[in-house]
Amino acid sequence: MSAREVVVAAEALERFVAGIFRAAGCSASEGERIGRYLVSANLTGHDSHGVVRVPRYVEQHRRGTVIADVEVDILRETPVLAVVDGKYGFGQTVTPQAMRIGIDKARRNGLAAIALRNAGHVGRVGDWAEMAAEAGLVSIHFVNASGSVLVAPYGGVERRFSTAPYCVGVPRPGEEPLVLDFATSIVAEGKVLVASQGGKKVPADALIGPEGAASGDPHLLYGEYTPTGPRDHAKGTGAIRAFGDHKGSGLAFMCEVLGGSLSGTGATDPARGRFANGILSFFVDPAVLDPEGFFPADVARYAGFVKGTKPAAAGGEVLLPGEVETRTRKKRRAEGVPLPEDTWAAIVATARSVGVDEAEIQRAARR
Numbered sequence: 053m054s055a056r057e058v059v060v061a062a063e064a065l066e067r068f069v070a071g072i073f074r075a076a077g078c079s080a081s082e083g084e085r086i087g088r089y090l091v092s093a094n095l096t097g098h099d100s101h102g103v104v105r106v107p108r109y110v111e112q113h114r115r116g117t118v119i120a121d122v123e124v125d126i127l128r129e130t131p132v133l134a135v136v137d138g139k140y141g142f143g144q145t146v147t148p149q150a151m152r153i154g155i156d157k158a159r160r161n162g163l164a165a166i167a168l169r170n171a172g173h174v175g176r177v178g179d180w181a182e183m184a185a186e187a188g189l190v191s192i193h194f195v196n197a198s199g200s201v202l203v204a205p206y207g208g209v210e211r212r213f214s215t216a217p218y219c220v221g222v223p224r225p226g227e228e229p230l231v232l233d234f235a236t237s238i239v240a241e242g243k244v245l246v247a248s249q250g251g252k253k254v255p256a257d258a259l260i261g262p263e264g265a266a267s268g269d270p271h272l273l274y275g276e277y278t279p280t281g282p283r284d285h286a287k288g289t290g291a292i293r294a295f296g297d298h299k300g301s302g303l304a305f306m307c308e309v310l311g312g313s314l315s316g317t318g319a320t321d322p323a324r325g326r327f328a329n330g331i332l333s334f335f336v337d338p339a340v341l342d343p344e345g346f347f348p349a350d351v352a353r354y355a356g357f358v359k360g361t362k363p364a365a366a367g368g369e370v371l372l373p374g375e376v377e378t379r380t381r382k383k384r385r386a387e388g389v390p391l392p393e394d395t396w397a398a399i400v401a402t403a404r405s406v407g408v409d410e411a412e413i414q415r416a417a418r419r
Contacts, residue, residue, distance in 0.1 A: 056250050058396045059388035060416070066091045068403070068416040069103055075406040076110050078120045082145050089144040093176040094389045096377035098233075099251065100242025101176040104395050107402045109142070109173070111282065117326050118142055118172040124149045127316075132157055135167045135316065143174035143329060151180050154335045155187045162340030167315040168331040173197075178233035178377065180333070181221025185229035190336040193219040196312035199324040202273070203237045204291035206301035209264050211291045214320045215240050216307035220373075223338070225348050230355075231374035236304035237292040244270050244292065245283055249394035261290045280398040 060068075070087035074080055086109070094102035112118040122141025126134050134153050138146035150168040157164035174180070177193055184191035197214035205212050215235040222230040235241075238258040247254050248270035257266040259273060267290065271277075275287030294301040310332045312319035317330025338347045359370050384390075391399075403413050 056393045057390050058393060059390050060396075061388050062091055062095055062385055064416060065094070065103060065389055068412070069106060069399075071408055071412055072106060072110065072399070072403045072406060075403070075408045076113055076120075078113075078142070082121050082142065085148075086142060086144045089175050089179055091389065092179060094391075095381045095384045096176065096178065097380035097384075098176045098178070098377070099246050099391075100240045103389075103391065103399060104242060104246055104249065104251075105173065105175075107282070107398050110402050110406060112172070112327070113142075122146055124168075126153070132161050132163055133165045133167075135169070137169055137316075138171035138328075140170055140326070140328065141172055143172040146171050147174045147180060147331070148183065150331070151183050151333065154191075154333055155184055155189060158189050158335035158337050159187065162337045164335040166331075166333045166335070168333070169316040169328070171317075171329045171331070173327070174329045174331065176233065177217045177219040177331075178221070178231045178374070180331075181219050181231050181233065182229060184335055185221045185223040185231070188223050188337065188339065190223065190338060191219075191221045192334045193217075194307045194310040194332045195219070196308045196315075196317065196320060196330050197327065198312050198318045198320050198330060199322075199327045200241070200285075201320050201322045202241050202285060202292050203294055203304060204260050205304070206294055206298045209260050209262055209291065211322075212320070213237070213294065213301075213304045213308060214312075215292065216304040216311070216320075218303060218307055222351065224351060224355075228374060228378045230351070230372060231377065233374075234295075236294060236300050236307060238295045239292060241273070241285065241292065244273050246392065246395065248274060248277065248283055249279065249398065250392040251395065258293060259290050260293050266293070279394045280401055 066087040070083040073083035073086050090103045119140050122139050124146050125137040127137050128135040136150040150166050154164045154166035181191050195217040200214045201211040203213035215237045217235050219233040239254045254268050256268040259267045272290035273285050273288040274283045294304050308319040311330045315330035315332050317328050361370050
């Protein structure tokens, strides 16, 4: 543990976060759900989508831009398709409702598509791929964040995309699923947020300035800020860069069109104002598509074939999608969740701001 890092047991962190959201006006079940999914992101090493989000979520709820305890509406429905309105509910509440609709349809019909619009921040998209995989389904997710204009397209310096995540999940009987989950920017905005609070630095070329110079300085995205104060990307003069040159930029564009435009959320627009995630998700039941059972055996064969390659570096290893997350989850469950001191201080300040009992804060602080 570094001098500027604290480590909190996962279960204690879940309880503390749940208590913050209960105090902020959420039901006990919603608070527990938000705590579970945020800490789940930290456990997998996706700290950008973990408890670093607590102050921002609470502030969004305080302003009324995110609504507690929402039940989704189904706007359109067929046996294999549904359009779901999240009504600006917390993503950790409305997204599992939408995913369950898709999972149930795919189990009945072998295939389903779900468009979720107007969701609060949905967190780590890999959670939803894992939810589908637990049900035995392959899933593909195109996501956008309308109103969150952060990323410059390839060849440009001005913000035009959200971080536009893309995710694929594949179940593996008896093993952890394969989960490919990434932002189409070099880094997710949350990683810049973590870096701004003393956490892991972002790559030196992750951001781009108004004159085209690459940078790793979070101030380029947020402008000036204090260690535990809010981060407002509207104050920054730069942008995050799309990954993979024209390929990543093209994939980001399609995530905006499919997750945003086609879901009814709208592709990212600086004039929109209110943040919302949109998702277009596809679910496939391998048992229906592949009645002979070829798929799981061939996935296992191919995974072994890929991992069996000679490493490029001595002592190195070829990793499958989701393998790092599985190992990190096991390690952090055993050893605790590491957090930058500034992140922890901001969470504690948020807890006090919503009236969490000081004794509860001190119990959490003992970690």
